[in-house]
Amino acid sequence: MTTALDAFVGPWRYHLDHNGDSKFRDTRKTQFPDYYHQRSPADLGADADTLVTTSHIHSFxxxxxxxxxxxxxxxxxxxxxxxxxxxxxxxxxxxxxxxxxxxxxxxxxxxxxxxxxxxxxxxxxxxxxxxxxxxxxxxxxxxxxxxxxxxxxxxxxxxxxxxxxxxxxxxxxxxxxxxxxxxxxxxxxxxxxxxxxxxxxxxxxxxxxxxxxxxxxxxxxxxxxxxxxxxxxxxxxxxxxxxxxxxxxxxxxxxxxxxxxxxxxxxxxxxxxxSMESAPTVLLPSSHHQNPCFRPFPWMDDPKPPLTPLNVAISCLLELAQHAIYLQTPNLTSASVIDGILQALGRGVHVTIVAGKNMMLLEQIVTAGTTTSRCLKSLIRRYHNLKASSVMQPRRDDASATNLDMDLEAGRPRLGQLRIAYFRRGVDDQAKGVSEEPVQSHLKLTIVDDEYTVLGSGNMDRASWFTSQELGILFRSVQFANVVSGIVNDVLKTRTMTIYESSRPRDD
Missing domain, CATH: 3.30.870.10 (Endonuclease Chain A)
Structure with a gap:
């Protein structure tokens, strides 16, 4: 079980154990529950190792x-x-x-x-x-x-x-x-x-x-x-x-x-x-932490997110991604997640985001001081800047040295593709006037490299990363990832509206 999860658990435990890590703010003394230090036998949530386990998955x-x-x-x-x-x-x-x-x-x-x-x-x-x-x-x-x-x-x-x-x-x-x-x-x-x-x-x-x-x-x-x-x-x-x-x-x-x-x-x-027995599984609480660390002025730096198993897990998965990241979240206002997405794109990882449009706007403004739409526009703008600053250029037909040739020698990957879509009410005839046709997406789903799947309550917004207690669950299983992505894609065929899609790189 631990062998199957070593690629993830190693970096995850490292960040949890090293409270000086620059990416996270150590809030362990105030978290509820605390998953770090064994203070007494009654401290039930003390050991993060108890979160690494297995499960029998019966259905999705x-x-x-x-x-x-x-x-x-x-x-x-x-x-x-x-x-x-x-x-x-x-x-x-x-x-x-x-x-x-x-x-x-x-x-x-x-x-x-x-x-x-x-x-x-x-x-x-x-x-x-x-x-x-x-x-x-x-x-x-x-x-x-x-x-x-x-x-x-x-x-x-x-x-x-x-x-x-x-x-x-x-x-x-x-x-x-x-x-x-x-x-x-x-x-x-x-x-x-x-x-x-x-x-x-x-x-x-x-x-x-x-x-x-x-x-x-x-x-x-x-x-x-x-x-x-x-x-x-x-x-x-x-x-x-x-x-x-x-x-x-x-x-x-x-x-x-x-x-x-x-x-x-x-x-x-x-x-x-x-009927998946002994699927490698990690329970991922994001413990309650009261200090929201608000930054009231736009020129102030974004604060570090609290050091929780779920926050660290999502950051680690974004760092570990080699091929593809799929994120479906009602809202996307977490600066840490956006930074992780851009870093993955810079490594050549393809990223797909499905978010809600104008969902819980008041809650977004109160807890994050911004909205998902503004954050997605910022992400697209930063992605364009990343493309502009990249030294990778289209291959030239002449034999002269090019920037791309130097990048190929250096082993630099292409920039990953980015697709962003909003969830929308079904547009097929059968869905019209149906009371239980979904009007927004509340699903929280992360799939990395068609291998790691995270479900649960945690959104990719500032509320989930800073103020709410959350609970995620991670499975490492190609079979489960394929099942989940398959039926999600089937439902979303007529229920998404693409707002941005980067051009595919040309074949050389």
Whole structure:
């Protein structure tokens, strides 16, 4: 496992271990959780080595948040025997929330029925832990500034959260707790994942919210889930109890899902079943760090990004890229990412970027002081400057020495090609007027050299790199990279608008 990841893990660990590295700002003493120094046995997130692991990849899925939840995540929840952990960032009234609430209510009813039909039987309580960060402006303004967060009283579940009443859940032996974490001024806990019985996990890009956005989700099991559980415990439930032994007495029935759960469809839905065992995997948290290091004046230098596993991983992948980089992100306002892209282009690496157009503009301005469109225009301008300053010139037919000849002798690569596109609503006839046709792309995807794939919650914007807690997951697998790129390209055939594409070099 480590051998397969050595090319990445070596540079990644070097940057994490050398806090004097000029590319990153050492924020390890203030991060939540801290993945660096073992202070005590209870310091669950201490060792970055615990992030390097393997996984069994079961599937990769595309669609909207509602379609992914109703087609995959909610049916999985119905199979839980002992525990359901659901972590998301935004929580809002939506088709997704209605379907989730109905699923929990049906689960409670089925469990109550079986408890009544088996008097004296040992039915273990089903633990459900729902964790989120943002519900409303009022909630965030008055949220306690504590790592203990805020636990919603049971009487508020139906009225404030749209969840079933506590009495119905108790009748079905369901132990529910709902908790929020948020740190002013705008440090949200941005990860999204679902863990069932501490054995299988789904990592979607979507929230429990109403937006019909283009999303993705990977379904895994294996030792990577244990690493994910450590992350969950260190952030959300530090006193996490052990689960009782599975007595196989769970009342969950596979027939529940098809009988009443309506799967929401989207024209952008794609499902790729997989059976990839022992795929080299690295869990990549970007720990919470409150200091945003704003630079209010344009002539001030860009600050160093915080030293987090996810930030370092993306930087390392941009440096390691030899052939091609594919980036799909809602927003692109991180100066470190843009610098890494330009350096890769200078080495001859081809770069494709798919971003959102005018997506969350207010959030971009508040957290970054700029917008994706301005940053992309700057990237194109700097790319042109790179081309102009390059000593590489078209080959001449005469025998005289040219700059290109000198570059060939020096082994200098050609400048990489750059393509930038915006995501747009589907333009085919079937997509018109469809409620679950994605209107924006919320997928966070990086593929490097058709080998390394990073998914998760982290965007390529300043908010994700400086103020939000994030969670990414990296797989090193040519097969998985090909599957992901294949179905993503299929969906995007009619859903992108190219705004820039550099000319291809001539054949000599």
């Amino acid at each position: 899925q595309l669609g909207t948040g509602a379609s992914i939840y109703t087609q995959s995540i909610l049916p999985a929840i119905l199979q839980a025997r002992r525990e359901i952990i659901l972590v998301t960032c935004f929580w809002a009234q939506s088709d997704t929330l209605a379907a989730l609430s109905n699923t929990i209510a049906q689960l409670a009813q089925e469990r109550e029925r079986l408890i009544s039909s088996q008097p004296g039987a040992a039915i273990e309580p089903l633990r459900i832990r729902i964790c989120f960060s943002s519900r409303s402006l009022f909630q965030k303004l008055f949220h306690p500034n504590s790592k203990d967060g805020f636990v919603y009283p049971p009487h508020t579940w139906p009225s404030q959260l749209g969840l079933p009443a506590a009495e119905a859940l108790r009748a079905g032996a369901i132990d529910l707790q709902v908790k929020t974490l948020f740190f002013l001024p705008f440090s949200v806990m941005h990860p999204k994942f679902v863990i069932i019985d501490r054995q299988r996990a789904w990592l979607p890009s979507c929230n429990v919210s109403w937006e019909p956005w283009f999303e993705g989700c990977v379904d895994i099991s294996g030792s990577a889930v244990s690493s994910l559980m450590r992350f969950y415990q260190s952030v959300w439930e530090r006193d996490l109890p052990s689960l009782p032994a599975d007595r196989n007495t769970s009342p969950i029935s596979p027939e529940l899902a098809p009988s009443w759960l309506t799967a929401i469809q989207s024209p952008a839905s794609r499902f790729a079943p997989l």
